[in-house]
Amino acid sequence: MSGGCSITKLLFVQGSPRKTDSGSIHVAQTYLDALTAMNPDLEVDVLELWDADLPAFDGDKAAAKMNVIAGEGLAGVQRSAWDEITEIASRFIAADRYLIASPMWNAGIPYRLKQYIDLIHQPGLLWSLDPETGYHGLLENKHATLALTAGVYFPGVKTPEFGVDHQSTYLRVWLNQAGVTDIDELRFQPSLLTPDPAQSLDEAVKKAVELAQVHGRL
Template identity: 35%
Template sequence: MKLLHIIASPRIEKSNTLRVSAAFLDELDATVPDLEVETLDLFAESLPGLAGANIDAKYSLMAGAPVDPTHADSWERIEHTIERFLAADAYLISTPLWNLGTPYALKYYIDCIVQPGYLFRYNEQGYPVPLVHDRKMVVVTSSGSDYSPGSPLQALNFQEPYLRAIFGFVGITDITFVHGHAMDASPTHRADGIASAIDEARVVASSEAWRDGDVEVA
């Protein structure tokens, strides 16, 4: 199994989110034979631009036209980013909750890879059809406040609904979220939140679906 670990936290060794993700990966490594992990650090990576030639290429594809030859070299960087995503059998996204949503680096990356003809296509009626199937995704996320189900702030967590929607849009519907809540409330809340999230992450990684290698790429 090849897993792409997409990091959307700039704090690295100080990241609460990445502490939980490390526990998930350790458990998964003990669970899944021949696990290969590729890391994509979005705050360190130079992602291709989405203006100029590339935005023209995108709209050509959306209109059903080929990419203009003068834009081909620039568009190749977008295609390389997409190919790197599609080469994985499963995904781990490590992302904090920023301003009720996703960090800008993760949103930018999603805008790079979700392209017509690659991750989805349009049918004869003009409706989008997903092209990415039989993949798993785990999203490890942390937040300063408590956005857990039943909390007063639950409705303000726009990150999980967005990520479920956009990856579901391209066909990835097997998505598990592991949350670390209330990291900024107090040192006690942080320690409890990390410990609880680590326990949950280990349970997810050792689950039967992962243990049996139940991932097939279409």
């Protein structure tokens, strides 16, 4: 678990379109409020993905990516495409800590969050690849907190009858590949199967505050 007092900038990535009605955003915001109370100088950058201007990861961007991997130069539309990617990724790279709020959609993550990851997870920006040793993450000394929700699935439930988790596993694999291995999770699950959703949310909020207090003291 990395330090709280040493962090200077946190990027809050909101993966749900439901804004204040979102359980994942609510839990994440509770964590963030408690963390900033302990670290008032923390710079917070909020990225609302459903309001952001995210370009399609189209053929020009894919071609630019392959040329970068091959070590070839970029020109024309490919250079423009790569410059656009670099600008979007720079906002992510600049943060010391990540707070990612995401519901589970069809066992995975919302497509808008996946689109954002597809845009920024690029060679030379978030990772490099060695033919012999594999991927190497380029993000160093970063920490991520995941605020996760699901309507039915929760750890320990019978699968696949009640769902399969490609949500936290995908986010962890992606972050690990980018070099972020220090990761904590906050979960509000399930919201449909539990006999008392309000109590379950209260418990998730309490854990969010406790985790923020731990991070803020380190």
